[in-house]
Amino acid sequence: MVSALPSVPLTLGAHRVVRGIRVEHLCGDPTLSPESDRELMLLIARTALRAIKTQVQEPTLFEREETQAPSVHRELVGAS
Amino acid sequence: MTRPLKIVQYLNQFFGGIGGEEYNDQPVQVIEGPVGPGRALANILGDTVAVTATIIAGDNFLVEEQDRSLPPVRQALRKYQPDLVVAGPAFDAGRYGLGCALICQLANETGINAVTGMEPDNPGVMSQKGLYVIPTGSSPAEMVPALRKMAALGLKLARKEEVGSAEEEEYLPRGIRKPFNRHKQGAERAVDMVLGRIKGEPVASEISIRQYDQVDPPPPIDDLSRYSVALITTAGIVPRGNPNRQSTEIPRNYFAYSIAGVDSLTVQNWESVHTGFKGHVYNTLNPNYALPLPALRELDRIGEIGQLHDRFYSVVGGGCPVSDARRIGRGIATELTDADVEAVILEST
Numbered sequence: 001m002v003s004a005l006p007s008v009p010l011t012l013g014a015h016r017v018v019r020g021i022r023v024e025h026l027c028g029d030p031t032l033s034p035e036s037d038r039e040l041m042l043l044i045a046r047t048a049l050r051a052i053k054t055q056v057q058e059p060t061l062f063e064r065e066e067t068q069a070p071s072v073h074r075e076l077v078g079a080s
Numbered sequence: 081m082t083r084p085l086k087i088v089q090y091l092n093q094f095f096g097g098i099g100g101e102e103y104n105d106q107p108v109q110v111i112e113g114p115v116g117p118g119r120a121l122a123n124i125l126g127d128t129v130a131v132t133a134t135i136i137a138g139d140n141f142l143v144e145e146q147d148r149s150l151p152p153v154r155q156a157l158r159k160y161q162p163d164l165v166v167a168g169p170a171f172d173a174g175r176y177g178l179g180c181a182l183i184c185q186l187a188n189e190t191g192i193n194a195v196t197g198m199e200p201d202n203p204g205v206m207s208q209k210g211l212y213v214i215p216t217g218s219s220p221a222e223m224v225p226a227l228r229k230m231a232a233l234g235l236k237l238a239r240k241e242e243v244g245s246a247e248e249e250e251y252l253p254r255g256i257r258k259p260f261n262r263h264k265q266g267a268e269r270a271v272d273m274v275l276g277r278i279k280g281e282p283v284a285s286e287i288s289i290r291q292y293d294q295v296d297p298p299p300p301i302d303d304l305s306r307y308s309v310a311l312i313t314t315a316g317i318v319p320r321g322n323p324n325r326q327s328t329e330i331p332r333n334y335f336a337y338s339i340a341g342v343d344s345l346t347v348q349n350w351e352s353v354h355t356g357f358k359g360h361v362y363n364t365l366n367p368n369y370a371l372p373l374p375a376l377r378e379l380d381r382i383g384e385i386g387q388l389h390d391r392f393y394s395v396v397g398g399g400c401p402v403s404d405a406r407r408i409g410r411g412i413a414t415e416l417t418d419a420d421v422e423a424v425i426l427e428s429t
Contacts, residue, residue, distance in 0.1 A: 001428045021369075024360050025361045026429050027368070027375070030366065038374065038375075041372045041375040046384070049309075052301055052423045
């Protein structure tokens with residue numbers, strides 16, 4: 001699963017958790033250029049595929065491997 | 081020696097030995113002595129208690145034809161004058177659970193104590209108020225341990241002994257609060273709990289919180305290029321106008337929508353009905369942020385996944401009882417399994 005607040009599903013026992021961007025725009029970032037935003041969404045989806053391909057024993061967080069990814073603007077999230 | 085206590089047990093057509101689902105319209109019949117699970121119950125109870133009669137009826141008949149089904153049950157209870165009625169256990173069988181609850185309620189109305197057993201999510205649990213229900217698993221393989229617990233509580237009820245709290249006696253909370261004096265203020269009790277924790281002593285919370293299921297992680301899939309992948313979102317993404325009237329706050333159900341031939345969601349055609357996202361990004365800019373369809377189309381095109389399932393599932397992530405969440409999850413999982421989907425990416429907002 002992709003979650004903007006990974007600590008919640010990890011605490012509850014979800015096995016494969018991918019860090020999303022924000023609750024209000026989970027799989028992308030409207031502050032980026034359309035091209036960078038598209039790359040970011042693809043990277044999140046690929047991270048999810050990597051999670052599905054990975055053996056896990058316990059709740060595990062999968063971070064994006066940001067080598068060729070755009071930097072993501074992070075701020076505090078008002079959870080909903 | 082005192083006279084043996086008398087028990088009457090209720091069983092459905094299946095456990096009563098009449099037959100399966102095709103016999104669910106069987107009328108009420110009363111048989112002297114124990115039947116099926118009643119024999120196990122009699123063994124557990126020993127010589128001081130006798131299962132004097134067994135009431136058997138078809139699940140549908142008992143619940144749906146109460147004008148005809150309940151009078152013979154009342155008559156049997158008058159005839160046998162039991163000290164206790166034992167209904168079921170029904171495990172996760174919904175209509176059987178409703179029937180057991182109905183029988184217990186009827187017994188209570190005539191002044192006879194009753195106990196039943198069923199899975200905590202069985203609709204029978206909530207169908208009547210104030211019943212003694214022992215929680216069971218979902219499988220009849222647990223018959224004997226379930227009967228053992230029902231017998232322990234049932235004996236107290238039959239002997240009109242005082243019954244302790246739900247926690248002490250292991251029955252499901254009946255929604256009845258009994259005021260009592262803890263003799264210490266809340267603040268003192270909280271400090272006591274903290275100190276207990278620090279000292280490593282067992283500390284019991286005063287509020288019971290239901291445990292979540294622990295599920296084993298499914299094995300990884302090495303080569304996704306051979307499999308179908310589906311998307312689920314909790315952002316309540318629906319076709320604009322919300323044709324199924326999906327709830328905007330607390331999810332009661334799930335909905336599936338076709339994305340066949342769609343490469344990207346637009347705000348003209350799709351919206352999030354989640355009350356938390358009104359006027360926000362998913363509705364004004366880009367619903368794909370809650371359902372990364374363009375990315376999955378791309379991964380499908382370049383062969384990193386076998387294919388993208390042509391329906392996505394939508395629920396509104398909100399305060400949801402565990403039982404509803406489980407029902408919704410099971411429903412989605414069953415449909416996806418039937419559609420040969422092997423992997424799912426859940427967008428959890």
